[in-house]
Amino acid sequence: MDTQTLLPTMKPNYVFIILVVCCILSLVSQANVAAPAGSNGFRVRAVNLGGWLVTEGWIKPSLFDAIPNKDLLDGTMVQFKSVTVGRYLSTESSSGTILVANETVSSKLTVFRLWRINETTFNLRASNNQFVGLDMTNGGAGVNLVVVESTPGISETFLILRNFDDPNRVRIKASNGFFLQVRTRELVTADSKENEGWGDDDPSIFIMTIFGGFQGEFQITNGYGPLMAPKVMKEHWETFIVEEDFKWISNNGLNAVRIPVGWWIARDPNPPKPFVGGSLKALDNAFLWAKEYGLKVIIDLHSAPRCQNGLAVGATRDGSLEWGIDSVxxxxxxxxxxxxxxxxxxxxxxxxxMNEPVLWNSLETLMWYYQRGYEAVRKHSSTAYVVMSVRMGVQNVTELLPFAAGYERSVIDVHLYNLAYWTVQETIDFLNTYSKDMLSAVTTSNGPLSFVGEWVTEWLVPNATKEEYQRFAKAQLEVFDRATFGWAYWTLKNVINHWSLEWMINNGYINLTTTSITPSPIISTSPSSI
Structure with missing residues (x-):
């Protein structure tokens, strides 16, 4: 099943990975004491404004509807099977530097990630992160195919021509004006002239299989292109979240919003392509509305330069995770x-x-960045809390506690989803054991405050009733209200009802106006792994 099929069922797959990790973690016996909440007893009850200033297609899929060839966005994974030899195009298994057609089964060698130039023209990135291109050595025009360039140029640019009647039946045109053809299993060349037919006897015909892919900020802006993207995004920013939403939030038992933003907002109004300007004005409006309705704002850097997690939420182009020491x-x-x-x-x-760094991010680099990020905040504000995210999937969720304890008004964020194919009671029992223990482990009397930056009243219990959802929501609130900084529901609006706090409250699944913050959370006296 591809990711676009999975998304309507659950938040992207890494949430389920975290769930599995949590299931195998051992419980730790600890001494517990009551401790106060944050400054003046205030504790955040927030909602995330997800899918607004950082696009996530699963939240509002209709945003992508008008993109031409919307199934071929940046990062989409494709395979090409020759109709004449019945084998996949692939990088040669021994050297990986030439293109062949000798693979009988799907493998990483047969998968190419698209870099979209326009609706029909692409770069093809192989599993070794090199790009397919024409062999232009020795000054020739190039007809042989190689996989050697780390940065694509004209020679690495291809047009994918789709059959009108069968869009997965394609020809691939190289920059020399000729089409790729499979001469033998070991020889693929770009020297075929276009034929009128699409029969199985034509060596320039391939069956294209599409799977995976992303629907993030890079995909939507690059998909619509420089003329349409600014119009589409402006309309989205002006209509998806409006002032009336802040009034509704304030009237329904919430006191704050967590607003995901992308790194390109700092370059507004002229961010690097393909991103478009305008999100900063929307954030300015959010602060005006928050002030008007007495709400606090948590700015969340959801997408860091070069992507910290390889996910659509990090605005990746093709799934590559490239944030590191040179991005700090x-x-x-x-x-x-x-x-x-x-x-x-x-x-x-x-x-x-930073939102949701992953295990592949070096802890040392992450802490160095957190130190410098903290100093950047303190340069301008002595009162703003500084939130540091735990690496997603880490077994020791307390790994940041000794570090963060050295900084005043610091906060540790853990995301606690409970998505599994369990019964109602099993899911609630999991919440009251592992999820509760994870939160307790990062909630200490002498360290940073704890924050459940994302959670949702959604599970994978089949045919659950409204009353069962209400019971689940009540159990979650009882646990997450113990976080000393507070919590933030994911998210305010979503086409999937239970992921939308607006829908959940309006339809009586959750009522925050009749519940109060737990006054004395149970916390650990010292950090320990879980």
Missing amino acids: DQTVDVIDFLTARYAENPSLYAVQL
């Missing part, structure tokens, strides 16, 4: 920009330095 300076600049802009606004409550 640019990321700190984003935090500096955002804090400087809103430091004097009374609604600014916290700055989250």
Whole structure:
């Protein structure tokens, strides 16, 4: 099943990975004490404004409807099977530097990730992160195919021509004006002239299989292109979240919003292509509305430069995770920009330095960035809390506690989803054991505050009743209200009802106006692994 099929069922697949990790973690016996909440007893009850300033297609799929060839966006994985030899195009298994057609079964060698130039023209990135291109060595025009370039150019650009009657039946045109053809299993060349037919006897015909892919900020802006993307995004930013939403939030038992933003917002109004300007104006409006309705704002850097998690939420182009030590300076600049802009606004409550880094991010690099990000916030604000995210999927969720304890008004964020094919009671029991223990492990009396930055009243219990959802929501609130900084529901609006707090409250599944914050959360006296 591809990711676009999975998304309507659950938040992207890494949530389920976290669930599996949690299931195998051993419980730790600890001494517990009551401790106060954050400053003046205030504790955040927030909702995420997901899918607004950082696009996530599963939240509002209709945003992508008008993109030509919308099934061929950046990062989409494709395979090409020759109709004449019945084998897949692939990188040669021994060297990986030439293109052949000798694979009988699907493998990583047969998968290519698209970099979209326009609706019909693409670069093809192989599993070794090199790009398919024409062999232009020795000054020739190039007819042989190689996989050697790490940065694509004209020679690495291909047009995918689809059959009108069968869009998965394609020809691939190279930059020399000729089409790829399979001469033998070991020889693929770009020297075929276009034929009128699409029969199985034509060596330039391939069956294209599409799977995987992303629907993030890069895909939507690059998909619509420089003329349409600014119009589409402006309309989305002006209509998806409006002032009336902030009034509704304030009237329904919430006191804050967590607003995901992308790194390109710091370059507004002229961010690097394909991103488009305008999201900063929308964030400015959010701060005005928050002030009007007495709400606090948590700015969340959801997408860091070069992507910290390889996911659509990180605005990846093709799933590559490239954030690292050479990205730190640019990321700190984003935090500096955002804090400087809103430091004097009374609604600014916290700055989250990064959303959902993953295990592949070096802990040492991450802590170095958190240190510098913290300093950037403090340069402009002595009162804003600084939120540091735990790496997703890490077994020791307390790995940041000794580090964060050295910083005043610091917060540790853990995301606690409970998505599994269990019964109602099994899911609630899991919540009351593993999820509760994870939160307890990062909630200490002498360290940073704890924050459940994302959770949702959704599960994979089949045919659950409204009353069962209400029971699940009540159980979650009882656990997450113990977080000393607070929590934020994911998300305010979503086409999938239970992921939309607006829908859940309006339809009586959750009522926050009749529940109160737990006054004395149970916390650990010292950090320990879980």
